[in-house]
Amino acid sequence: MPRSYAQLKRRLVGRPIPSFAESRERLGKPTALAVLASDAISSTAYASEEILRVLVPVVALAALEDLIPIAIVVCVLLVVVISSYRQTIHAYPNGGGSYVVSRENLGVTPALVAGASLLVDYVLTAAVSVSAGVAAITSAYPALFAFRVEICVGFVALIAVGNLRGLRESGRLFAGPTFMYMLALGALIAAGLIRSYTGNLAPLPPNVGALAELTDNGSTLGMLTPFLLLRAFSSGAVALTGVEAISNGVPAFKKPESRNAATTLTWMGVILGVGFFGTALLAHRLQPTITPDETLLSILGRAVFGNGTPPYLILQFATFAILVLAANTAFADFPRLASIVARDGFLPRQFVSRGDRLVFSNGILMLAGLAIALLIVFRGDTSALIPLYAVGVFTGFTLSQTGMVRHHLKLKEPNWKRKAVVNGVGAVMTAVVLAVVVVSKFTIGAWVPVVMIPMVVLGFRMVSEHYRRVGEDLRPPVGYRPDVGGNSVVLLVGGVHRGTLDALAYARSLKPDHLHAVHVSVDPVATERVRREWDKRRPGFPLEVIPSPYRELTAPLLNHIEKIESRDHNGVTTVIIPDYVEAHWWDNMLHNQSALALSRRLRSRPRTVVVTVPVHAKSIRSQNAENAAATEGMDE
Missing domain, CATH: 1.20.1740.10 (Amino acid/polyamine transporter I)
Structure with a gap:
């Protein structure tokens, strides 16, 4: 819940009441009459x-x-x-x-x-x-x-x-x-x-x-x-x-x-x-x-x-x-x-x-x-x-x-x-x-x-x-054992920055059978810059570039994920999306909402796990300030 919304809610409806206080909230006869x-x-x-x-x-x-x-x-x-x-x-x-x-x-x-x-x-x-x-x-x-x-x-x-x-x-x-x-x-x-x-x-x-x-x-x-x-x-x-x-x-x-x-x-x-x-x-x-x-x-x-x-x-x-x-x-x-x-x-x-x-x-x-x-x-x-x-x-x-x-x-x-x-x-x-x-x-x-x-x-x-249908769908049959199989991880790379590197570290921690870094190209110049930055980081595997002549993100990515699944023959595909998060909702409005839209589309795919790795601007700024202070101290 955004902080500003939570503060507004507290002013309007008051502080939360714990469950054990329910009896104190009951009504006497005169109040109940009203x-x-x-x-x-x-x-x-x-x-x-x-x-x-x-x-x-x-x-x-x-x-x-x-x-x-x-x-x-x-x-x-x-x-x-x-x-x-x-x-x-x-x-x-x-x-x-x-x-x-x-x-x-x-x-x-x-x-x-x-x-x-x-x-x-x-x-x-x-x-x-x-x-x-x-x-x-x-x-x-x-x-x-x-x-x-x-x-x-x-x-x-x-x-x-x-x-x-x-x-x-x-x-x-x-x-x-x-x-x-x-x-x-x-x-x-x-x-x-x-x-x-x-x-x-x-x-x-x-x-x-x-x-x-x-x-x-x-x-x-x-x-x-x-x-x-x-x-x-x-x-x-x-x-x-x-x-x-x-x-x-x-x-x-x-x-x-x-x-x-x-x-x-x-x-x-x-x-x-x-x-x-x-x-x-x-x-x-x-x-x-x-x-x-x-x-x-x-x-x-x-x-x-x-x-x-x-x-x-x-x-x-x-x-x-x-x-x-x-x-x-x-x-x-x-x-x-x-x-x-x-x-x-x-x-x-x-x-x-x-x-x-x-x-x-x-x-x-x-x-x-x-x-x-x-x-x-x-x-x-x-x-x-x-x-x-x-x-x-x-x-x-x-x-x-x-x-x-x-x-x-x-x-x-x-x-x-x-x-x-x-x-x-x-x-x-x-x-x-x-x-x-x-x-x-x-x-x-x-x-x-x-x-x-x-x-x-x-x-x-x-x-x-x-x-009733949901209950029947989720009821496990006798002797049911889930068959997860292997796991392919697809890392969405919009640019090579701090958020991408954090998401890459998380992707490696999953120890997947196959790890793919995917970039959807809507601008050849920007794509070439992303490719150079990726190679400079030497992650150990290539960046897969998907052309998008109609400047669309979702459809080309979904098609590419289907190709990956058919090639890897794995049971589950995990899609990792780096997401930049500002401290205030009005600042977030200035950023692309593609991560949210993509997550919604991917949720409809069977055997697909969507993971959003947030990069919090407030934490980054605080850490940068601490590093700057430490550097100034060393210089003195």
């Missing part, structure tokens, strides 16, 4: 608004009458899902959520579907959370709206760096905004409902301009159909996204892990249910008109606290902060789930390893890249991303709860019948919601995850097949 539950809690900021964005364009402000019944159904579904995942936490304390539950009870294919659904959903979580958070700020400061994509990308990068610093440190960074949002939202709901029910806060007057814009410039309003209600419900059901995060991250908790995780999950469910239903009830009481360029929470905040007042600004900042940091849930769980899937051989093994700070760094970087790509493609528009959102999470819910039913039927633990009924009811309910989401939103974006999830599953299978 790290793993911020996604679910943050959905209270936009779930009610998404319901209205479906209904208002068709039935205008009459949509507010249907908000409460839909919110009640969503809350009932929340209770069932929370109850189910409490059981999952105790049954599978090593984490993994619906992926592990499906793998252990339903088989490989359902597990891969669950894993793909969750990984796709986490990418969407990161993108939606950040875009919704930036929307909260642009509602308060409209001048920033034109820069929303750039702001979104910047916050994704910031959250990625925070997570690369480690779980405990990211918890410290993100706990404050999470709890600030809980207090601000609680104050909004409490103050708004008290003022409304005591007659101190009247319903808001309709925003005629916004209504005209939302209802296609005042065209004839339509009828409220069952299909429309189902679509509105599926939009509100995004409130449940992130509920599974705690069951995926059980190993991140302090001991006793399962009990602490279950308690934190209950806290999250209560906060989410109260916040979501309270916001819906307040909207029903105040009759706000949603607008394309201002969030529902901002409208309610201005009505309750007053426009531009400190409480309103605190609410907007807290909403912005938790929505942006809700992406942290995805950054905590995507890498962990990817590591479990990779350990099973369905993702590249690079996702298994933890980085310097005991986090799955490769998973964090992958998630950041995918989320940034989504934000750029969809221009940071939350409403455009939301329809893509719920398919993955409800697929995971359904498979997880179905798997838990099988789990109870197999083990028949105490109270297994009651638990199986809870999971069975939950599986049916979430399956119905999944069907509603797919059907009602298919044409406006739900088709994307419907197509993407099978593609990801296919990718899993291809990775697994690759590792």
Whole structure:
């Protein structure tokens, strides 16, 4: 690793954490609530608004009458899902959520579907959370709206760096905004409902301009159909996204892990249910008109606290902060789930390893890249991303709860019948919601995850097949003994200098059966100079010159190596390449990169060993300085 890169990395992510300190990096319940539950809690900021964005364009402000019944159904579904995942936490304390539950009870294919659904959903979580958070700020400061994509990308990068610093440190960074949002939202709901029910806060007057814009410039309003209600419900059901995060991250908790995780999950469910239903009830009481360029929470905040007042600004900042940091849930769980899937051989093994700070760094970087790509493609528009959102999470819910039913039927633990009924009811309910989401939103974006999830599953299978083939290729047959045979060494000579002589000394130390010095000639004058210098050194064997009329290094050399192999009849050919290495990366850019390119080409040849002999400029200069000092001392 270049020194300058290592120094930059240390400044960004901190010093490495030893493996024995892993227990100190685990999360207590309050910190875990901020790290793993911020996604679910943050959905209270936009779930009610998404319901209205479906209904208002068709039935205008009459949509507010249907908000409460839909919110009640969503809350009932929340209770069932929370109850189910409490059981999952105790049954599978090593984490993994619906992926592990499906793998252990339903088989490989359902597990891969669950894993793909969750990984796709986490990418969407990161993108939606950040875009919704930036929307909260642009509602308060409209001048920033034109820069929303750039702001979104910047916050994704910031959250990625925070997570690369480690779980405990990211918890410290993100706990404050999470709890600030809980207090601000609680104050909004409490103050708004008290003022409304005591007659101190009247319903808001309709925003005629916004209504005209939302209802296609005042065209004839339509009828409220069952299909429309189902679509509105599926939009509100995004409130449940992130509920599974705690069951995926059980190993991140302090001991006793399962009990602490279950308690934190209950806290999250209560906060989410109260916040979501309270916001819906307040909207029903105040009759706000949603607008394309201002969030529902901002409208309610201005009505309750007053426009531009400190409480309103605190609410907007807290909403912005938790929505942006809700992406942290995805950054905590995507890498962990990817590591479990990779350990099973369905993702590249690079996702298994933890980085310097005991986090799955490769998973964090992958998630950041995918989320940034989504934000750029969809221009940071939350409403455009939301329809893509719920398919993955409800697929995971359904498979997880179905798997838990099988789990109870197999083990028949105490109270297994009651638990199986809870999971069975939950599986049916979430399956119905999944069907509603797919059907009602298919044409406006739900088709994307419907197509993407099978593609990801296919990718899993291809990775697994690759590792299976590699395992078969590398498995030695009974009685296998490698036949190395002889060894021919080919020394690449670009010029006769210190690096070439060091490489020649190394080549002799290998005691090869045949030693060849090869020079590729692209300039006859330079080649003649190299030949004279070689003969002057009297190495004991000739320099083989390969003409290259098209000034190419690799192809002529490869052809010559094939001739050497056929002539020497040896088993292995070792190619030695001298390489000049400067102390700084910017100095290395000034030198020819032919050694690197040649090494890559040679690696593809069977029974060929490539050895690069580095000549370090710093060591040479230091040695020259010492020799010069010694010479001056002798002269004195």
